Amino acid sequence: MPPLNLVEYERLAEAALDPQTFGYFAGGAGDEQTLADNIAAFGRWVLRPRMLVDVGAASPASTLLGGPISMPVLVAPTAFLRLAHPDGEGGVARAAAAAGTIYCLSTLATTTPADLARASPGGRRWFQLYCYRDRGITRSLVQQARETGFEAILLTVDMPFSGRRERDLRSGFVIPGEVEVPSFTSASSGRGSATLAEMVALLDPTLTWRDLEDLVAEAGLPVVVKGILGAEDARLAVASGAEAVAVSNHGGRQLDGVLASLDALPEVVEAVCGAVPVILDGGVRRGTDVVKALALGAQAVMVGRPIVWGLAAQGEPGVAYVLALLHEEVRLALALLGCVAPAQVSRRHVVRRADD
Amino acid sequence: MPPLNLVEYERLAEAALDPQTFGYFAGGAGDEQTLADNIAAFGRWVLRPRMLVDVGAASPASTLLGGPISMPVLVAPTAFLRLAHPDGEGGVARAAAAAGTIYCLSTLATTTPADLARASPGGRRWFQLYCYRDRGITRSLVQQARETGFEAILLTVDMPFSGRRERDLRSGFVIPGEVEVPSFTSASSGRGSATLAEMVALLDPTLTWRDLEDLVAEAGLPVVVKGILGAEDARLAVASGAEAVAVSNHGGRQLDGVLASLDALPEVVEAVCGAVPVILDGGVRRGTDVVKALALGAQAVMVGRPIVWGLAAQGEPGVAYVLALLHEEVRLALALLGCVAPAQVSRRHVVRRADD
């Protein structure tokens, strides 16, 4: 029987991967409180559906940054996908394209932007950017992305240093030397195996909003800022030229104990005040999670780990199935909420859960 | 020893039924959060009793839609009761009649309204209505109910599509072809086994409040609207001619993550403002649950699964015993609350539970 939901895919992936690799993708920083809280946060809101709306034609189709998406769900950037399955980034990108949504390629992908574009020429693609201390590499990555059809630069701002991921320290997880990570290879001189922290050490921890302004000026593509958890930074991102912001705590993998993504969403939405779309990243596992995020003001959400679980379990077809499950869950949630389209979901459709 | 309470009946039913069928009746949608929350919601309120009231003659007898009921507890509509026990809908209806309360027959019953009326001629009966895409079937069902002594039409408005019930998907639950579901047989052409989703696909997902107005105009019976979870819809129901509204989330079987029924009750009561009675459906397992709902403004409650458990465990006598247990629990709760009758229970008799 095919998996019934995204959580079942996590179990399949755990069975398919070696424990080190599963731990790398599944784990978070420190005590993994934020990792758990990202998911728990959705349980703190309940839906408030409307009845007797004609929902025969309800559809999750939406738009983002001027283009269509089949549902308000993007594929989050994730590093090292070839560790999960040989289909790697290309397989995920093709599944996302086939599903009609946006794929985000990580700077720490096991492929270059150009190769990914060749592997998955169709579909909408964004390029996730980490800034190396060596700015030449960064400039080259942006240029390559722009020239091979990526539609936006997704700048991740929450990793000046790597979070302390104790699962990886405990398991001795390293990215094996035989798994190519092109941007890292460019930044280091001749590499073997490396830990994530060793890779992150090549990134620039001195970035400021000024650097964002420069990127906006030079990228030639819209810039989306990922990793915002508060109103001040949301306003700074907009003022610096970001065309969208993604509320995110890096899946609980950077600073343990920060706000759950969903808990940070309302203040960011209020601060941004409609100037740019807000994307929610972190903890989405159900179609009802998606509509809760919409009700709290998100234009769309990103899913990360569930995509990895689909890839690990069944390669590209697993990713396709995960996206199909989500599409159907979002469609049904919209219809049962009394909404024909994502744009109809409003703050009135959700209420704070009564405390136990 | 006979069961001491309704929860013990659930255990008996689980032993009596095959796992698929038990899962069908017991389960909810998605992660079953709403299923659990319907029950947990009662724990979020505590009773505030009054002392030294003469309660020697305390009684749960009440009235609803102009007629008497022995207690403010109705038998909720439930589909496919013959799957639980050969006594089926007729057995439940007779037990309800004998107990002095109202029985609600489901559109998806394993009997027709006319046959049910023959099987249980006495007692008060309501007919629960789903609207098929083929409106002729719907009109015929309403006419049959009206002509065979049903006192009201209970229109369920929360099922434009079937909720995603993963227990059933996992177990492969189908309604066997040999179990007759007359309304479905009329709506489909020659059937074998069918899933609930296949049955629901014949229902009309495009209904609007205008259709309710039409039903009110044409039914020739009072119309009660079941499935309301918010103030706006409660007001629309009253404005459209409903003579009562039932706060319900379909037992947690439609959209997982919505408000617990009891949590939605206060805003519906406030919105309706006394214009029509409000009925609470979902999570009632104890006499104290009943008086909590009364205190929050309900005129009566519905019980669904506990009736199924009584039926599954012991047939019609089991249902009678469940209703007798509830009657005694409600009587005792009223008396210990310092109330002689349901109408004396007021908002002052309940307070929000102090948080842990």
Place this chain on the structure above:
Amino acid sequence: MPPLNLVEYERLAEAALDPQTFGYFAGGAGDEQTLADNIAAFGRWVLRPRMLVDVGAASPASTLLGGPISMPVLVAPTAFLRLAHPDGEGGVARAAAAAGTIYCLSTLATTTPADLARASPGGRRWFQLYCYRDRGITRSLVQQARETGFEAILLTVDMPFSGRRERDLRSGFVIPGEVEVPSFTSASSGRGSATLAEMVALLDPTLTWRDLEDLVAEAGLPVVVKGILGAEDARLAVASGAEAVAVSNHGGRQLDGVLASLDALPEVVEAVCGAVPVILDGGVRRGTDVVKALALGAQAVMVGRPIVWGLAAQGEPGVAYVLALLHEEVRLALALLGCVAPAQVSRRHVVRRADD
């Protein structure tokens, strides 16, 4: 090693008693939510101690109804103590007298007030009253108590009917015919074994505040009203002549789902407004529980089950030890709170616990 605290005594008692009898004393009504909540309520408050107060001579000695008590802890009335241990009511009364506090004899004791007075002539004693339908018995009990040195009548007002105690129904618990319950014997004609519900059926469920006024007028002793859970009833008790009120839900044995005693205390204290002392009954297991109740406005607390556990485990010496443990715990709690005496404990010494 002697037990270190009252909870350890419960384990000893469970080992010493047959399961039916232990279940009778330990159990509550319905789902036993109130039974548990009485204890949990203390955890919802935390203490706010003061430092550098000279507490070298801190002492729990206090007063109540014009007389001294060695600590603000009374022995609650409990029925059928001879079921717990042959030392019975007399043993408990002697231990309470030796400890310097008040013993409350139950109407459903296994001894008469006169015999108890002979068994424990010293110490302060109150007589707990249930009103039988046969008012002659009630009058006779009050007269007997008055004439044998009881200082007050403690009228329990929360038992017009017996709560539904499912542990007893499950275990088939009855009070054996050979255990004499003198008041019940007077009220019934020739008895054998009887359930508690059968005994309670002889009590008068039609009592009103008018009957309290009559009792106050006729008793010739101060009347304390036990079983108050709200402001209205507290005011009525004072207006009817009660000289103290005891906030109580009958140890969670009557209506399950009511307010925890401690949660009801603040509103009763506010309503009574200093006119009479307020006693807290329910859930006290620690010296810190006692000072929390004092901080919320109680003049004293009652302990019931812990006394039974001491009695069951070790007879009269066990009760003495339980009271000694509590005395030392209260003394230490006062001292570490920066208070020299119970009267120094104020509302500033306690705060609502921060939510998890």
Place this chain on the structure above:
Amino acid sequence: MPPLNLVEYERLAEAALDPQTFGYFAGGAGDEQTLADNIAAFGRWVLRPRMLVDVGAASPASTLLGGPISMPVLVAPTAFLRLAHPDGEGGVARAAAAAGTIYCLSTLATTTPADLARASPGGRRWFQLYCYRDRGITRSLVQQARETGFEAILLTVDMPFSGRRERDLRSGFVIPGEVEVPSFTSASSGRGSATLAEMVALLDPTLTWRDLEDLVAEAGLPVVVKGILGAEDARLAVASGAEAVAVSNHGGRQLDGVLASLDALPEVVEAVCGAVPVILDGGVRRGTDVVKALALGAQAVMVGRPIVWGLAAQGEPGVAYVLALLHEEVRLALALLGCVAPAQVSRRHVVRRADD
């Protein structure tokens, strides 16, 4: 593999110590609610990081009472360290000195201030003071501390009597006669083994704020008051001449059920109003705990048990490793919070956790 965090050190220590000794260091008073709540309190706040701050040079270095500390983490005073490991107080003091932070020597140490100064001549040291009934001993201890390079007197004010530590009563824990506790030996006449309560009985339970004033006048060193849990006492401490206050409930070892240290911090910070630094003691296990305390107004925190676990597991090197782990965790937490130094952490960096 070396331990990854402080909690892992607790497991190592449990394996290294006999159960009585581990229980002594690990345990708290009564039901150990405060012991647990000290840790849980940190989970009730979440961090609110800022992005795109140049944190390349983020460092936890700070100052306290006019001198530098390598991080805002002090080593709390702990009694009887030689019970944990032969390296004892000297080993801990040397590790603290090497790590660049302050070591607090307990009055109930297994060494004298003078001997400790010889064992660890470098580094900053404070002397924790209990006042014996025999004030001569107290005066002598203060003089010795002053003359051997201790920089401050840390007066503990929350132990007029010993808390009721049931783990020790259960295990029969005593401080063996062969373990020298010099101050106790001075205060008693010829000792063998002794319980903590026997030792505490020699302390003076009649101390008042007047005694603090006298100490401030006579000590010749700054006086820090440890054991404050409320605004009134914080103001009194400042008014009496304290140069810093430490919010503490003695690690949950004195009065069980009091405020968690972190929960008391905000009111103390507000009351002190910047007049003196506030130190937070209790429950710190993570670098993120440290920054949460800073955000709520603490200038620094103390860690107690984790130091004991490091000592018990590996002697002085274990303490060094615990301090190194904390230093790195604080550095990383600061950087990921967008702060370059402890002084940049503000109330805006933390929010109350959304309730579940």
